Amino acid sequence: MTIAQPAAAFRGGSLDDRVAAALATLPRRSGLDDLHDRDLAPAVAALHREGLLALPVDFEGRDGAPAYGLPPSDVLAALVRIGGHDLSLGRLYEGHVNALQLVCLYGTPDQKRRLRADARAGRLFGVWGADGLPPFSAETGEDGRLRLEGSKRFASGLGLVARALVPYTPPDGEMRLLLLDATDPERMDPSGWRMSGMRASRSGRYDASRLTAGPEDVIGRPGDYKREPYFVGGIWRCAAVQLGAIERIVELTIGALRDGGRLDHPLQMQRVGSMLMEARSARLFVEDAARRVEGGEVDAAAVSHSAYARLRTEAAGLAVMEAAERAIGLGIFCEGHPIEPILRDLRVYLRQANPDGTLIEHTRTLANLFVPGRPA
Ligand SMILES: Cc1cc2nc3c(=O)[nH]c(=O)nc-3n(C[C@H](O)[C@H](O)[C@H](O)COP(=O)(O)OP(=O)(O)OC[C@H]3O[C@@H](n4cnc5c(N)ncnc54)[C@H](O)[C@@H]3O)c2cc1C
Known part of the structure; x- marks a missing residue:
């Protein structure tokens, strides 16, 4: 771009x-x-x-x-x-x-x-990709307007998002994008979002049945939504948000150990060192992915490096949370401890779609780029 x-x-x-x-x-x-x-x-x-x-x-x-x-x-x-x-x-x-x-x-x-x-x-604005039950659909009527049915789930920002970009696949074509008014409270169902963390993101279900939309609401041409490097490649932004929480956990853990006079213990130092390295490596992956995806240069590996940045950040998040729990001990789970709500949120937010498939697909790509000529 x-x-x-x-x-x-x-x-x-x-x-x-x-x-x-x-x-x-x-x-x-x-x-x-x-x-x-x-x-x-x-x-x-x-x-x-x-x-x-x-x-x-x-x-x-x-x-x-x-x-x-x-x-x-x-x-x-x-x-x-x-x-x-x-x-x-x-x-x-x-x-x-x-x-x-x-x-x-x-x-x-x-x-x-x-x-x-x-x-x-x-x-x-929001992007609501995941389909609910029944899935979101849009068919063109005789008057040229789209008739919408079904719902979106995991739709973040119910009651806060006013306009949602929603992908749909016409019966005879490629995926398209529609800009939907998302303000009707009667269509919002947050009841399924009873999560231990990320509750405030209000990622529930939005029912679009019996709505209509005009051609002026359809964004782009067929297939645009999945065009790279912005589709999978855009995951670096999600990893950047997660990175913020990871770095905050590290910062708060160091502060708590220092305040309690426990930072200089060699095993706590070793733990803090590993936390700093995890956070740093996640940051370097995310910075690199952002540059590759949006830096304006053509880069065949950009999308895969962004997918890897997501996976590296997930691993860093899990490692940093475990280290913080072991470093601080029971108190970290106490209501009112500043790290406690971050742990609950981060555990939930790290669960993004299909990590196994992401690893396999992008390892295949990067392995072929690393050792050209022998596709897996
Ligand atoms: C806070 C939050 C906000 C969100 N907001 C939005 C939003 O606004 N819009 C939106 O569209 N989505 C949103 N999502 C949903 C998100 O995009 C993913 O759809 C969701 O997080 C998927 O999580 P999952 O663990 O169920 O994934 P899954 O893909 O079901 O993964 C679970 C496990 O199953 C494995 N797995 C996956 N597929 C297979 C298979 N075929 N065979 C065997 N194993 C498999 C995975 O590797 C993983 O180990 C949000 C999610 C969160 C956490």
């Missing part, structure tokens, strides 16, 4: 400064608050106040329409910072950025103008 030029310089500081300002107005998590419908609306409003909802599309493309133009290193820093504050909020902002990027890549100038107006008005 060509990175567009800014329409105007960032108003009032860098992306990272604005994220820091927005988060400074929000309370830190405490206790088991998230098991009882913690509401992220004030947090989304804080992102909006700092201009963070519209910032990714405050650029101008060659066609004079809004364009997605944030440098990947800035997005990475923002996602890491938000993830370190609150993984559920990070999940929502990641989905928002993903949706804005997809509309800018594949939408018409009019669709991009609508997108920017919505984002400037504080509307949050």
Whole structure:
């Protein structure tokens, strides 16, 4: 993707400064608050106040329409910072950025103008890929409008997301993308999202039965949604959010050991060393993936390195959580301990689709690139 030029310089500081300002107005998590419908609306409003909802599309493309133009290193820093504050909020902002990027890549100038107006008005976007039961479908009627049926599940941000990008496969064609109004409370069913963590992401079911949509709501051409490097390759953003939580656990663990006079014990040092190395290696993988996928260079291995960054971050997250539990001991599970809610959230958020298949597929690709000429 060509990175567009800014329409105007960032108003009032860098992306990272604005994220820091927005988060400074929000309370830190405490206790088991998230098991009882913690509401992220004030947090989304804080992102909006700092201009963070519209910032990714405050650029101008060659066609004079809004364009997605944030440098990947800035997005990475923002996602890491938000993830370190609150993984559920990070999940929502990641989905928002993903949706804005997809509309800018594949939408018409009019669709991009609508997108920017919505984002400037504080509307949050999401990408709802996973189908519910019955699965989401869209068929063209005689009047040329789409008749929608079925539902999406794991739809993050119920009640917070106003516009959702939803993929569907027409009976006789390739996958397409539709921009759906997601604001009807009657269609939201959060009851299946009774998770031990990430509750505040409100990732439930959205029923689209009997809705209709016009051609102006269809984004891009058939097959665009799965075009690489942005489809699988975009997973680096999810890993960046997770990385924020991983680094926060390391930071809090070091602080707790130091405060308790236990940091200098050689075995605690060994544990902290392994945590630092895990976090560092995840960071290097994620930074490398972001650069490869969005740096503007053609890179045959970019998508696979992004998939590997996801897997490396998952492994780092599991290792860091175990080390923190062993370093701090029982107290880490106590309600009110600052690490406790992060552990619950991160365990849930690390569960992304099909890790085994991801490893096999991308190892095949990278093995062939590593030793060319003998495809597996
Ligand atoms: C907090 C959160 C928010 C989310 N938000 C959204 C959202 O907004 N929109 C959206 O579309 N999705 C969302 N998702 C869903 C996400 O994209 C995945 O669909 C989901 O996390 C899949 O998790 P799973 O563990 O059930 O995966 P699975 O793929 O079922 O993996 C479970 C295990 O089964 C293995 N496995 C998978 N396939 C096979 C097979 N064929 N044979 C044998 N083993 C297999 C895997 O390797 C793994 O070991 C969200 C998920 C989370 C955690």
